[in-house]
Amino acid sequence: MNQFTYTRVSTKDTAIAALAKDKTAMFLAGGTNLIDLMKSGVTSPERLVDINALPLATIEETKTGLRIGALAKNSVVAEDKLILKHFPLLSQALSAGASPQLRNMATVGGNMMQRTRCHYFYDLALPCNKRQPGRGCGALGGFNRMHAIFGTSELCIAVHPSDMCVALTALDATVLIAGPKGERTIPFGEFHRLPGTTPEKDNTLQRGELIMAVDIPFNKLADHAHYLKVRDRASYAFALVSVGAALDISGGNIREARLAMGGVAHKPWRLTEAEAVLKGQPATEDTFRKAAEAAMKGARSFGGNDFKLTLAPNTIVEALKTASGRV
Amino acid sequence: MSDQLKNAEEYTSGTSRRSFLKQSSLITAIALAPNAVVKAAEEGLDEKIAAAIEQMPLNVTINGVKQNLKIEPRVTLLDLLRERLQLTGTKKGCDHGQCGACTVHIDGQRVNSCLTLAVTTEGKQVTTIEGLAHGEELHPMQQAFLDHDGFQCGYCTPGQIMSAVCCIREGHADSPEEIREYMSGNICRCGAYSNIVDAIMDVKQGGKKV
Numbered sequence: 151m152n153q154f155t156y157t158r159v160s161t162k163d164t165a166i167a168a169l170a171k172d173k174t175a176m177f178l179a180g181g182t183n184l185i186d187l188m189k190s191g192v193t194s195p196e197r198l199v200d201i202n203a204l205p206l207a208t209i210e211e212t213k214t215g216l217r218i219g220a221l222a223k224n225s226v227v228a229e230d231k232l233i234l235k236h237f238p239l240l241s242q243a244l245s246a247g248a249s250p251q252l253r254n255m256a257t258v259g260g261n262m263m264q265r266t267r268c269h270y271f272y273d274l275a276l277p278c279n280k281r282q283p284g285r286g287c288g289a290l291g292g293f294n295r296m297h298a299i300f301g302t303s304e305l306c307i308a309v310h311p312s313d314m315c316v317a318l319t320a321l322d323a324t325v326l327i328a329g330p331k332g333e334r335t336i337p338f339g340e341f342h343r344l345p346g347t348t349p350e351k352d353n354t355l356q357r358g359e360l361i362m363a364v365d366i367p368f369n370k371l372a373d374h375a376h377y378l379k380v381r382d383r384a385s386y387a388f389a390l391v392s393v394g395a396a397l398d399i400s401g402g403n404i405r406e407a408r409l410a411m412g413g414v415a416h417k418p419w420r421l422t423e424a425e426a427v428l429k430g431q432p433a434t435e436d437t438f439r440k441a442a443e444a445a446m447k448g449a450r451s452f453g454g455n456d457f458k459l460t461l462a463p464n465t466i467v468e469a470l471k472t473a474s475g476r477v
Numbered sequence: 478m479s480d481q482l483k484n485a486e487e488y489t490s491g492t493s494r495r496s497f498l499k500q501s502s503l504i505t506a507i508a509l510a511p512n513a514v515v516k517a518a519e520e521g522l523d524e525k526i527a528a529a530i531e532q533m534p535l536n537v538t539i540n541g542v543k544q545n546l547k548i549e550p551r552v553t554l555l556d557l558l559r560e561r562l563q564l565t566g567t568k569k570g571c572d573h574g575q576c577g578a579c580t581v582h583i584d585g586q587r588v589n590s591c592l593t594l595a596v597t598t599e600g601k602q603v604t605t606i607e608g609l610a611h612g613e614e615l616h617p618m619q620q621a622f623l624d625h626d627g628f629q630c631g632y633c634t635p636g637q638i639m640s641a642v643c644c645i646r647e648g649h650a651d652s653p654e655e656i657r658e659y660m661s662g663n664i665c666r667c668g669a670y671s672n673i674v675d676a677i678m679d680v681k682q683g684g685k686k687v
Contacts, residue, residue, distance in 0.1 A: 151551045156550035156594075156596050158599075181593065182574055185592045189572065202597065248662075249661055250587060250647070250659050250661075251588050252574060252662065255588050255593070384658075384661075385657070386662055
């Protein structure tokens with residue numbers, strides 16, 4: 151690991167000021183991805199600004215929903231009583247991610263900021279436009295079993311690896327951000343971005359900004375929620391495809407549906423067209439299959455990940471069946 | 478906020494060290510050195526030399542023993558334990574948070590020490606496999622791993638045991654399936670998993686305090 155200077159801060163303002171002072175500085179929270187990237191030489195900040203002492207680890211009820219502090223640990227959020235009661239989808243997604251040790255370290259904000267696990271991104275000897283713009287994409291014509299089928303560009307087909315973010319996208323969360331110019335909020339679905347011509351940018355956070363909290367509005371989806379993650383082993387692996395499904399069902403009919411997929415795009419992939427297909431329809435396998443077909447419009451595979459064109463719709467149907475209680 | 482934290486507030490590594498070096502190297506340069514060295518000092522090269530070796534104070538309690546150390550910010554907790562404190566029971570497997578061999582407890586929570594910068598453990602309690610037994614009396618989980626042959630080569634065992642203790646403490650050891658899920662962060666290449674699950678079930682059902 152390259153040398154760096156370490157600064158410990160305990161307020162929002164000093165954190166933001168510390169980053170503004172040093173162009174190569176980065177915030178350090180749980181470190182589970184950042185330290186790994188630094189060991190691999192993918193990222194080499196000359197200063198780490200440790201924000202773990204900031205008072206941003208609480209989960210609290212607001213008038214309209216729950217607010218989760220950016221420094222709340224993944225393990226704490228996953229087992230929090232308020233989260234389990236109101237947003238079981240989020241709890242399930244978090245518990246499906248990483249390992250118990252990593253969940254004890256990783257934070258909500260850090261989970262959002264984690265980089266892709268594309269092997270071409272991690273291996274300095276191989277080309278990657280995300281790591282080194284203009285160098286080319288090794289995954290396009292290479293080993294791309296884990297890669298995206300939606301929203302890809304000529305420059306990058308990497309996927310965002312988070313489970314938590316899939317649930318937060320489906321739950322219509324918003325992100326509270328503080329920066330040198332004050333605070334702002336953005337819809338969770340607009341936090342991460344597609345690669346386009348600038349795959350080096352994972353998200354819309356501006357340089358020097360700090361994630362403060364995530365707000366999730368109350369809904370009526372808690373009784374019919376399921377996160378289904380398909381992976382190469384039963385636990386502790388990144389998703390090939392994952393689906394977060396949450397339904398409001400009354401008298402056998404779907405009043406409202408939320409669907410998002412992981413492992414298929416550069417950002418958590420919200421399935422708005424499929425949601426529209428589900429709305430107002432009976433909660434049957436036939437309806438779920440139609441929704442899955444709608445969800446797959448525009449999908450494109452790259453050889454190694456051709457199987458995802460079949461796996462993804464099947465996973466959508468299975469997640470909806472379990473969520474609706476019609477297994 | 479604790480006093481310790483208050484004192485540490487807005488603390489930046491190497492500040493005092495750096496200014497000390499700057500002053501001392503200037504004095505040395507003036508006293509001994511050819512003009513080139515004086516010039517180098519004036520140009521701030523000593524800043525770079527200082528940055529390359531800057532050390533941070535670290536006060537951390539490891540297995541009940543208070544340690545007052547000076548370390549580089551880039552040292553991981555795993556390397557501090559093994560290379561500086563000779564606590565080699567904690568193993569380095571992948572060094573990337575994928576195998577769990579480096580699992581230790583920080584303030585009672587299991588974590589990967591390979592992804593933990595040692596400087597971030599300021600003021601905390603760290604427990605390693607060496608701190609689990611009471612003198613000659615093994616911790617119930619250590620005894621259970623022996624009783625059930627919960628290992629072959631033994632390299633992953635310290636991490637497995639540290640993780641297993643927390644698996645029970647967290648309340649995730651009620652069935653073999655649950656144990657397998659909540660022990661998934663610890664890889665055993667010998668494949669001793671079934672015996673490891675037996676050992677954890679045994680401790681859980683035995684009801685001894687872990």
